[in-house]
Amino acid sequence: MDIRQLARGTIEWSRLERVVRTLADRYGRDVVRVEFLEADNWLSTPCVIDEEWFVKIVSRQNALVHALLTTGRNVGAFSSGTVGLFDRFDTPRQMVEHEFEATRRMREIGVNAPRPIEAFEVNGLGVLVLEYLPEFxxxxxxxxxxxxxxxxxxxxxxxxxxxxxxxxxxxxxxxxxxxxxxxxxxxxxxxxxxxxxxxxxxxxxxxxxxxxxxxxxxxxxxxxxxxxxxxxxxxxxxxxxxxxxxxxxxxxxxxxxxxxxxxxxxxxx
Structure with a gap:
């Protein structure tokens, strides 16, 4: 198993299914097509829904891994003569809400970024919804x-x-x-x-x-x-x-x- 997949962990299918059903209900769809992506990351389970929305699903393990990475980065910053630069997140919801806001601010000042749609929590999982950018x-x-x-x-x-x-x-x-x-x-x-x-x-x-x-x-x-x-x-x-x-x-x-x-x-x- 790839070390990143091991660190990221596996979210139970029943919890993923609940997220997908919640998204279908929120956007008025009876049925949605979901494609889970084999993304090379530590911090979420990404998927594309109806080739319209890019969704990140963040678990407590993802938040823990982020906290560990943040500690390591701050130690590295300290070794460069700088007090720690990075903040950690305590919950999956905080992670997705931050990325939603950071993406919104980038677009607000004219920096290209996918359009943020919403960030919320389902059964302890953070859910971030962005526009899906095809053919990138x-x-x-x-x-x-x-x-x-x-x-x-x-x-x-x-x-x-x-x-x-x-x-x-x-x-x-x-x-x-x-x-x-x-x-x-x-x-x-x-x-x-x-x-x-x-x-x-x-x-x-x-x-x-x-x-x-x-x-x-x-x-x-x-x-x-x-x-x-x-x-x-x-x-x-x-x-x-x-x-x-x-x-x-x-x-x-x-x-x-x-x-x-x-x-x-x-x-x-």
Missing amino acids: STLEEMPDEDVADLAPDLFEMLSTMHDHELAHGDLRAENILRRDDELYFIDATKVHEDRIADTAAYDLACAMAVLEPRIGARDAVTAAATEYDAETLLAAREFLDFVRLRPDHEFDSTLLRSELEKAADLGRG
């Missing part, structure tokens, strides 16, 4: 030349969030989608609201770590420098070792650090 690809599935073309858009979206005192907190390739040649952000996590400068630098480090293996350190930093000043680039540099410890980021931190320092020197020159 993740950044890790895109050709390198497309990644290079869209890199400036990624940093523009990210800087828009930071300008509005929002942070993503979990930026990785599978959380960046492309549909109709536009990028979308999904799966924003919970960060301390009073640490926007640090969380912005962390987001920026994650974005460059995602791009470096695909388009090279120099081009990744050049794209970032179109939106961020020298001070912020150097702040992101301090998070590279922390980001490198994450299993979902594989990149050359030495090259990226060098290019960041060069770009910062030029920006201050």
Whole structure:
């Protein structure tokens, strides 16, 4: 069994069936078609309903795993010289309500994200309903030349969030989608609201770590420098070792650090 599936756990079919029936009742459908997805994540059981709604079902075990991951991330942030950046959730409902609100805020400020429909609880399970985006690809599935073309858009979206005192907190390739040649952000996590400068630098480090293996350190930093000043680039540099410890980021931190320092020197020159 895959470690992520083991950590995520299995929700009893009777409880899943109750969620689906609740959704059918809420949306006035006698019958719905459900497709459960083999998503590579730890924190929910995802499914698509009637090819119209993307639904995340969150259990107490998912909330516990999130709390453990949050503790690990905060330890990593502390090792980078920064007090913990991330907040935990105590219940499945809190998890889905946060993602609903984060997605709503992203759209409100002009950042592409799936339209949030509702978040609620059924029999102890958190349920998040978003619009289903058909025919999308993740950044890790895109050709390198497309990644290079869209890199400036990624940093523009990210800087828009930071300008509005929002942070993503979990930026990785599978959380960046492309549909109709536009990028979308999904799966924003919970960060301390009073640490926007640090969380912005962390987001920026994650974005460059995602791009470096695909388009090279120099081009990744050049794209970032179109939106961020020298001070912020150097702040992101301090998070590279922390980001490198994450299993979902594989990149050359030495090259990226060098290019960041060069770009910062030029920006201050």
